[in-house]
Amino acid sequence: MNLESELVAALKRARRVTVLTGAGVSAESGVPTFRDAQTGLWADFRPEDLATPSGFLRNPQLVWEWYAWRRERVNTVAPNPAHHALAAMADVFPEFHLITQNVDGLHQRAGSRDVIELHGNITRTKCFDEGTVVAEWKDTGHVPPQCPHCGGHLRPDVVWFEEMLPVDELQRATHAAMHCDVFLSIGTSGLVYPAAGLPLQALGSGATVIEVNPEPTPLTARVHFAISSAAGVALPRLVEQLRA
Ligand code: APR
Numbered sequence: 001m002n003l004e005s006e007l008v009a010a011l012k013r014a015r016r017v018t019v020l021t022g023a024g025v026s027a028e029s030g031v032p033t034f035r036d037a038q039t040g041l042w043a044d045f046r047p048e049d050l051a052t053p054s055g056f057l058r059n060p061q062l063v064w065e066w067y068a069w070r071r072e073r074v075n076t077v078a079p080n081p082a083h084h085a086l087a088a089m090a091d092v093f094p095e096f097h098l099i100t101q102n103v104d105g106l107h108q109r110a111g112s113r114d115v116i117e118l119h120g121n122i123t124r125t126k127c128f129d130e131g132t133v134v135a136e137w138k139d140t141g142h143v144p145p146q147c148p149h150c151g152g153h154l155r156p157d158v159v160w161f162e163e164m165l166p167v168d169e170l171q172r173a174t175h176a177a178m179h180c181d182v183f184l185s186i187g188t189s190g191l192v193y194p195a196a197g198l199p200l201q202a203l204g205s206g207a208t209v210i211e212v213n214p215e216p217t218p219l220t221a222r223v224h225f226a227i228s229s230a231a232g233v234a235l236p237r238l239v240e241q242l243r244a
Helices: 003-013 053-058 060-076 081-089 167-178 195-204 231-243
Strands: 016-021 095-100 120-127 154-158 182-186 208-212 225-227
Touching: 003 208, 003 225, 003 231, 016 081, 016 167, 016 195, 053 060, 060 120, 060 154, 081 231, 095 167, 167 195, 182 195, 195 208, 208 231
Parallel strands: 016 095, 016 182, 182 208, 208 225
Antiparallel strands: 120 154
């Protein structure tokens, strides 16, 4: 039995499947990743200036405009075959959990339901001071706009470095990682914790762990199956085989 058929057999036996995705899943939609050399966002921009509370307070206008630019890009792209394959996978298994580090909302646009968003969502806005999500605000000409409730700065509802992950989402993600038969880590460099700890918790709980990434990561040597391929190629093929 070759590697791929062993992998498919392990998935076919599974009743509970948990998936963790990262920026690599949206790369084929044209959304830049963070750490890919030259093309990654952090190759051109300093995370400490654009993705920290202190960076925001130093220059709120710069940060607000940078996220507005990213939101514009996300609005002009579409989910790719990897997103659609994961939406289809939810109907294959009795229990399926999709955890994402991505803030682009492309999983939901591909039809995935109940996505666990560990790092927030760029299409939502919240008050910097109160932390409450704000759907509407008056355009007073301020950049960033002002919170209609307290007058403070509005900011994107994403998790910045130096910030805690949303408690409910992290608890649900940890539970799903520790109570699955198969865990798939797809399109993530596995460098940012606590998300990068989830595949290790799955390993420690006896799950079969599969990685999908064209490049090796710190996790590659520890997984049961490593698919060195683009997600948009590997995942539709996997779903096809699961349905066969
Ligand atoms: N298919 C699968 N994987 C891919 C593809 C593809 N088509 N293209 C690139 N990759 C892989 C890269 O090899 C890399 O390992 O996706 C990974 C992207 O890694 P990062 O850019 O580090 O993104 P991610 O792991 O999601 O970053 C984690 O860091 O900057 C913060 O909050 C941000 O959520 C983000 C977190």
